């Protein structure tokens with residue numbers, strides 16, 4: 096990622112004094128006036144904060160590797176299920192494996208940490224942000240119908256945000272940095288609520304020309320959540336009387352940061368324009384660097400000109416609020432994985448009732464699992480084994496003919512290579528899908 100704040104300019108003061116912000120040149124606190132910060136370029140510190148956390152915590156890389164592996168397994172399984180034309184792991188019915196089904200409710204706690212009256216943003220401004228999050232993540236945003244090359248890839252994530260609480264905390268601190276002090280009541284901030292149950296959003300006078308930063312899944316619970324500049328919080332379109340810094344006044348900073356919180360990376364892959372980095376998403380084009388403002392249609396980089404150019408209308412780019420209006424399908428899959436069984440934020444899905452062991456009459460499992468030569472179906476009492484069709488697929492969705500169902504409740508798996516598979520069991524009306532490991 097480019098150290099964009101090196102060139103970020105922050106305009107402070109009603110007299111319009113202009114100060115170039117270097118790393119060592121901090122934003123001067125507003126001494127007595129409530130002056131809305133003027134941010135000239137979007138700048139998010141999520142990646143910088145991650146790099147600092149990785150350096151400080153040797154276990155974090157391992158935890159994030161495990162989360163990435165679970166994410167990739169989920170994305171591959173979902174792609175395989177879609178190839179088969181069946182239910183996808185997210186939204187599946189049936190099966191004894193706990194799978195995400197329906198919508199995950201995310202209770203949000205907003206910590207308003209303020210030094211001036213303007214920083215103590217109103218309930219209306221806060222609610223406007225919750226409304227924007229719901230629209231953007233559910234693909235209900237009004238600007239989703241803007242014409243753009245990637246409109247066919249736009250997708251919703253299965254999440255719903257509700258405002259659980261607003262905590263207001265007066266503080267002597269006039270300007271905050273990315274050191275997480277705002278998340279600590281002993282340092283003048285306000286402590287996080289239980290990160291397994293709540294998304295914590297801190298609104299404060301974030302300095303250094305930053306609009307916000309998020310902590311990726313895998314980080315410490317006490318610092319989990321999103322920090323935002325108070326004047327980039329909420330939407331002028333929904334709550335006009337709030338305090339806003341144009342052109343970051345439509346609530347998209349939170350959409351971007353909560354995207355990070357759900358494990359999305361910057362769309363250009365944080366490689367400083369080298370075209371070698373990846374956002375770990377399959378359907379976003381390889382993009383050189385971040386985009387600012389509202390680029391002209393057709394802007395391209397790396398080799399993406401032939402596929403439609405940069406996806407600068409993606410929430411995970413750096414464009415202005417009014418010029419970003421989509422997540423891609425691949426990004427939605429990645430976010431969904433976080434809430435699936437074994438996912439870093441699956442506790443939200445469990446609490447929502449969206450992640451559960453389905454226990455219908457049609458639910459069938461295989462035993463033993465992992466298995467070797469043969470596995471047995473655990474059929475409902477009095478069920479006719481011959482009625483069932485049983486198929487085995489690899490994680491890419493290819494049917495494995497080596498595995499054979501005998502019509503009597505036994506699946507022969509001796510010829511199946513070792514590995515992970517999906518077993519699809521159907522009685523014609525209901526299909527149950529199991530993850531299966533051949534030993």
Ligand SMILES: [Zn+2]
Pocket residue numbers: 139140141142351352355361
């Ligand atoms: Zn970011």
